[in-house]
Amino acid sequence: MATPHHTRPDQLTTDVVELIAEVVARYHADYDEAASAHALTGAQAKLLSLLALGPTPMRKLAQKMKCEPSNVTGIVDRLEARRLAERRADPADRRVKVAAATEEGLRVARDLREGLRFAREPLAGLSEDERRTLRDLLRRMLDG
Numbered sequence: 001m002a003t004p005h006h007t008r009p010d011q012l013t014t015d016v017v018e019l020i021a022e023v024v025a026r027y028h029a030d031y032d033e034a035a036s037a038h039a040l041t042g043a044q045a046k047l048l049s050l051l052a053l054g055p056t057p058m059r060k061l062a063q064k065m066k067c068e069p070s071n072v073t074g075i076v077d078r079l080e081a082r083r084l085a086e087r088r089a090d091p092a093d094r095r096v097k098v099a100a101a102t103e104e105g106l107r108v109a110r111d112l113r114e115g116l117r118f119a120r121e122p123l124a125g126l127s128e129d130e131r132r133t134l135r136d137l138l139r140r141m142l143d144g
Helices: 011-036 042-051 058-065 067-081 104-114 117-124 126-144
Strands: 085-088 095-101
Touching: 011 042, 011 104, 042 058, 042 067, 042 085, 042 095, 042 104, 058 067, 058 095, 067 095, 067 126, 095 104, 095 117
Parallel strands: none
Antiparallel strands: 085 095
8 A cells, every 4th residue: 555645844834833833832821821810720711711702511611622521510610619600501401501600700701811912912013904814814724
């Protein structure tokens, strides 16, 4: 059986991949710093940010977090203990539990979002057209 022919990426592609990796690393470091300022882990902060978008079933949270539902249960437990989240019955199906941010949780999620310096500072140096182009190119990469 023939092995597939793999070509090495060109230097431009390699440069772009390395730059994306650096952006991701800096984003995560900044996110962890913002989370720790609120005595949260990165996972707790991410889940709280998801809950700020609206009440979400536990199973869907696990899918979005790319982890086991039992991990989400533990994270929600810790957020509940701090009164940042609560469990509710899903109004559409009372058998399903959703997690929701409390008012305090929404405030902390907003503070987290506003505390992210990494993305804001470099993006401020780009024109609106450049930011729009970057957004559109990233969307194309993710859709492709």
